[in-house]
Amino acid sequence: MIYLDHAASTPIVESALNIYIKSLREDFANPSAAHKLGKSSMKKVERARQLILKSLKGSKKDQLIFLSSATEANNLAIKGIKLLPSDRVHYSVGDHPSTSEPVKSLNSQLVEIPLLEGGVIDEAKFLESLDKDSKLVVLSHVNNQSGNHYDILSLGKKVKDKFPNIHIHVDGVQGLTKVETNLSSLIDSYTISGHKIGAPKGVGALFIKDGVEVETQLHGGGHEFGIRSSTVNTPLILSLCEAITAGLEDVITNNKKVKRINSLMREELEAADLGITFPFSLDDTSPYILSFLLPSISSDIVLRHLEMKDIYVASSSACSSKAKGFNAGFDAMKIDQSKHKFVLRTSFSKDTTTEDIETFVKEITNIIKEIKRL
Structure with a gap:
């Protein structure tokens, strides 16, 4: 074949598969449980969270929300930003539907990021389109169809230099473990998908910069800092952490x-x-x-x-x-x-x-x- x-x-990375199977056997307790077995499972989850943040060059104060997929992560980031009908949201029609479709569902002013022939962003026109009402910019680290690799740090700096309060969200699905990723500044939120980097399907993560507020989209027991309720899936999270660690080596x-x-x-x-x-x-x-x-x-x-x-x-x-x-x-x-x-x-x-x-x-x-x- x-x-x-x-x-x-992608196929599951061998080390990520081994950790997943081991955790399925050992970490069956609910991580939110008050007993020792549950606390042990949650401790592993928190260790994985910090390891991933460190690998992304994030700080301990930044948040990493574990969830089911990149689609959920993009929806949480895009719909979770408090926007008014008068606010402007800049996005590319050329990007994955999990970013463009949530944007289209917003009750705000939508502005397309202009692309040149070959899928390259027309930076001059894009930057000119920003104004005081621009509140959200949605980018892809790497486009899933064309493979266009966007310098999110350079572009992010130019955006923030003009309007520091614009939220920059990046879909990092095709970028993480394939291009160097540094979220120490400029990027406010960043999406991760497990099955694109050697982890199983059904797990993803959303990086959220310290100080950035995202409204809860999934209410319930208050898991994941109250942002994303659902019983924490320890085996998938540990496997995701291993796939990221192995991929970044x-x-x-x-x-x-x-x-x-x-x-x-x-x-x-x-x-x-x-x-x-x-x-x-x-x-x-x-x-x-x-x-x-x-x-x-x-x-x-x-x-x-x-x-x-x-x-x-x-x-x-x-x-x-x-x-x-x-x-x-x-x-x-x-x-x-x-x-x-x-x-x-x-x-x-x-x-x-x-x-x-x-x-x-x-x-x-x-x-x-x-x-x-x-």
């Missing part, structure tokens, strides 16, 4: 390795002379994601042929895979609507090999040539 869909979901080394893999695929596909084009530059994107345009062949058709060879890729983000034809994200990135159905996304891990890439290129070459002959 060749798995090139890591942006959708060699971020720079792994990034360089994956960049070579990304470059190799680009070179091999260009050499195959299939008519494939690359709308997103490697210089502007995370090497972990490579999306390209097929030569007037539906990506869904190519995907089905590849899966028969036990090769797995994506024709769009997993959350948008049922949408046909028009893709709002690609449209915002200046890709002509007539080409949206030709976009194929591949995404890698540090364990993706050159042999995987060579086999993929060989098989997709045969598939495209066969389809063209029909």
Whole structure:
């Protein structure tokens, strides 16, 4: 099997799986219980919370809320900020639906962050669009479709220099463990997803900067500082902590390795002379994601042929895979609507090999040539 869909979901890291299984056996008590067994479980959760905050360069005063997913985290951050109808919220239509859809549900003034061709933010126009009524800016660390990597610290500083009280929320799902992450300043909230970084599905986290107030969206027993009620899931949280710790050990080394893999695929596909084009530059994107345009062949058709060879890729983000034809994200990135159905996304891990890439290129070459002959 060749798995090139890591942006959708990742295999569980072995050490994270071992900790998860061990905790399932040992930490079955309710962490909110008053007895010793419950307190022991909660102590492990609090230790994990501090380890993750430290790895993110956060402070002990910052908050890390454990919850079920990135979607829940983005909804909590975006809907939890106290906004008035007159307040302005800046967001990108090109970002994941778990950020754009909660924004669209707000009763505030919505302002699209302008993108240039290739998915790069038009910084000049974006900064010009900010004013005294701007209260929330929603960014992605790495775009899930194009792979565009945004310098959130540089952009965050420019935003805060103009209007220090603007809340900056970042969806870090495709960034954490793949690019260096420093939340020591500027970023007010940051979303983490477990299954994108080698932890199980069903766990995520929301970083909240000290002093930032987020309104409770899930009421109940007052868990997680009263912000997110629900019985704390110790095994998932410990597994998430291990996946983050393991993933951050060699971020720079792994990034360089994956960049070579990304470059190799680009070179091999260009050499195959299939008519494939690359709308997103490697210089502007995370090497972990490579999306390209097929030569007037539906990506869904190519995907089905590849899966028969036990090769797995994506024709769009997993959350948008049922949408046909028009893709709002690609449209915002200046890709002509007539080409949206030709976009194929591949995404890698540090364990993706050159042999995987060579086999993929060989098989997709045969598939495209066969389809063209029909």
